[in-house]
Amino acid sequence: MSLSSPFVRPSLAIAVAAALSGCQYLPSLPTxxxxxxxxxxxxxxxxxxxxxxxxxxxxxxxxxxxxxQVRDVLGSPLLTDAFHVDRWDYVFTIRRQGAEPQARRVVVLFEGDALKSIDTGGDLPTEREFVASIDTFKTSRNAPPLELTPEQLKALPAPARPALVEAEPIGPVRTYPPLEPTTP
Known part of the structure; x- marks a missing residue:
């Protein structure tokens, strides 16, 4: 069938009109x-x-x-600037459904290779506070404690120590003359 067919053009026009009429309802939805x-x-x-x-x-x-050392603790900075080589910017943002969006900025300044200062821009959350802020389940979890009690530590078996095994030399075995002359 071609577009010149008497049935195709009206059908296409009806389909376009129906699709566009649905668009009129969408802007009136509450945002x-x-x-x-x-x-x-x-x-x-x-x-x-x-x-x-x-x-x-x-x-x-x-x-x-x-x-x-700073990179080992904080990780690689998100922003480094070729014009400000003594400044590292750590930017963090998170948007998670069911949790409040978060944004933080930490600026680390160096003098040469040594850390001069760190500007956290206010109080940073602890690790537990951060995890609680992004937890969308908000249910009490029966997670086991992350540390063993002294009684549990005593109940652990002693680690097995592997027996030392003399290894066969790999490759040819060479003998060398003594470094100092021997006296009879």
């Missing part, structure tokens, strides 16, 4: 809800960018540390 047509909740992609820096990590970083 304060996350529901589509009042029934369906669309999936929102969880977006996490940057480095999570907790108060425990920031407490470890001390003036005088070199760049490698």
């Amino acid at each position: 304060s809800t996350d529901r589509f047509l009042g029934v369906v909740t669309p999936y929102k992609v969880e977006v996490v960018q940057g480095n999570v820096i907790t108060s425990e990590q920031a407490a470890v970083v001390k003036p005088g540390m070199n760049r490698a």
Whole structure:
């Protein structure tokens, strides 16, 4: 069939008109809800960018540390600038469905290779506070404790020590003359 057929053009016009008439309803939806047509909740992609820096990590970083030590504690910075080589910016943002969006910025300044200062921009959350803030289940969990009690430590079996086995030399075995002359 071609577009010149007497049935194709009217059918196409009706389909386009029906599709466009549905668009008139969409702008009148309330924007304060996350529901589509009042029934369906669309999936929102969880977006996490940057480095999570907790108060425990920031407490470890001390003036005088070199760049490698700071990188070991805080991770690689999200932003480094060729024009400001003595400044590292750690930016963190998270948007998670069911949790409040979060944004933090930590600025680390160096003098040469030594850490000069760290600006956290306010109080950073502890690791537990951060996990609680992004926990969307909000139910009590019966998770086991992360540390063993002294009684549990005593009940653990002693680690087995492997027996030392003389290894056969690999390759040819060479003998060398003594380094000092022998006296009779």
